[in-house]
Amino acid sequence: MSSSHTNSVKVTIHPSQFPDVIQRQLIAALRNSCVPPKFLYDSVYQTQKWLNVHQVHSPSRIDSDVTRIYDSVFDVEFAQAKYSEVALIGLGCGGGQKDARCISKLKLATSLLHYVPCDVSQSMTLVARKEVGKKLNYNNVYPLVCDLSESDNLDQLLDDLLPFRHKRIFTFFGMIPNFEPDLIFPKLFRITRDDDKLFISANLVSGDNYQVGVESILSQYDNEETRDWLLSFLVGLGIPMHAGGLFFGIESAGGLLRIVADFRFIHSQVIHIDGEIITFESGQSLRLFYSYRHTEETLNKCLYNHGLKIVCCEISKSGEEGVFVVKRAV
Numbered sequence: 001m002s003s004s005h006t007n008s009v010k011v012t013i014h015p016s017q018f019p020d021v022i023q024r025q026l027i028a029a030l031r032n033s034c035v036p037p038k039f040l041y042d043s044v045y046q047t048q049k050w051l052n053v054h055q056v057h058s059p060s061r062i063d064s065d066v067t068r069i070y071d072s073v074f075d076v077e078f079a080q081a082k083y084s085e086v087a088l089i090g091l092g093c094g095g096g097q098k099d100a101r102c103i104s105k106l107k108l109a110t111s112l113l114h115y116v117p118c119d120v121s122q123s124m125t126l127v128a129r130k131e132v133g134k135k136l137n138y139n140n141v142y143p144l145v146c147d148l149s150e151s152d153n154l155d156q157l158l159d160d161l162l163p164f165r166h167k168r169i170f171t172f173f174g175m176i177p178n179f180e181p182d183l184i185f186p187k188l189f190r191i192t193r194d195d196d197k198l199f200i201s202a203n204l205v206s207g208d209n210y211q212v213g214v215e216s217i218l219s220q221y222d223n224e225e226t227r228d229w230l231l232s233f234l235v236g237l238g239i240p241m242h243a244g245g246l247f248f249g250i251e252s253a254g255g256l257l258r259i260v261a262d263f264r265f266i267h268s269q270v271i272h273i274d275g276e277i278i279t280f281e282s283g284q285s286l287r288l289f290y291s292y293r294h295t296e297e298t299l300n301k302c303l304y305n306h307g308l309k310i311v312c313c314e315i316s317k318s319g320e321e322g323v324f325v326v327k328r329a330v
């Protein structure tokens with residue numbers, strides 16, 4: 001590799017992640033008692049906490065059959081492929097492990113490969129850059145910090161970042177649960193062009209009974225590492241952990257079930273952000289986390305309703321994770 005991980009790096013930052021924008025959003029979210037997921041990955045500290053949750057609990061790290069389904073879908077998709085120049089764009093790249101697996105397979109299908117680790121968290125883009133840097137020259141990696149729910153010009157941004165003819169392959173791994181379906185599916189439709197390839201993955205609910213299936217996986221969320229990660233957001237705001245308690249539950253939203261975590265204050269708290277005063281009363285709840293759990297059927301339906309269709313898929317033996325290749329239906 002000609003460039004090193006310790007050299008300085010050019011990172012592109014979309015205005016949706018400029019500090020004043022983030023601060024305005026944070027104040028509005030706290031006043032609204034609902035924290036968007038993006039704030040859970042913001043700092044280097046939170047990134048480390050989440051990477052720990054991922055390492056201990058993510059099926060992709062602890063279930064070898066889940067690793068198999070990723071490799072299997074990549075094999076099917078790239079076995080016959082020959083591309084002259086390809087860009088892999090990891091939307092919500094996280095630590096980049098899954099994108100790195102994709103890169104290993106994709107390297108066999110092209111002689112020229114570029115990687116855009118795109119995430120709301122700058123730290124995550126750099127962790128993913130390092131992970132993929134084991135397989136790809138750092139000069140071909142273009143970290144992009146961007147809030148996908150607040151950016152409508154991603155297409156233009158990618159054209160500016162990669163101003164040459166190339167095949168575009170997107171990954172959107174583990175992201176579907178973190179967004180409101182009515183927001184993210186239209187966005188995925190707009191991002192993808194007819195000849196792009198889009199890989200998505202999602203934690204699924206196995207079994208015939210949706211409610212029982214979701215109940216059975218609650219412990220994957222209600223555990224020490226996840227509590228530690230979620231509470232690190234409050235600690236970062238100066239709210240002590242003993243100000244209240246964290247409660248996990250299941251709720252229904254728009255025909256889907258989701259796991260939620262709320263912090264209930266037992267002592268009132270006042271915090272100051274950028275000269276603004278935000279008060280939490282005793283008894284008030286702050287929504288810190290939600291994660292939609294799909295069945296194969298609900299995912300199919302959501303995609304279809306937004307002009308997208310599944311063209312290839314693999315489900316793990318546990319039935320708890322699926323990898324899908326998605327295209328525009330029309």
Ligand SMILES: C[S@@+](CC[C@H](N)C(=O)[O-])C[C@H]1O[C@@H](n2cnc3c(N)ncnc32)[C@H](O)[C@@H]1O
Binds near residue numbers: 175178
């Ligand atoms: C559950 S992790 C998935 C990470 C990785 N794709 C994987 O499967 O291991 C969610 C990732 O999405 C990022 N994220 C959350 N909200 C986002 C947003 N609005 N725009 C872009 N990235 C976001 C987080 O920083 C985090 O890295």
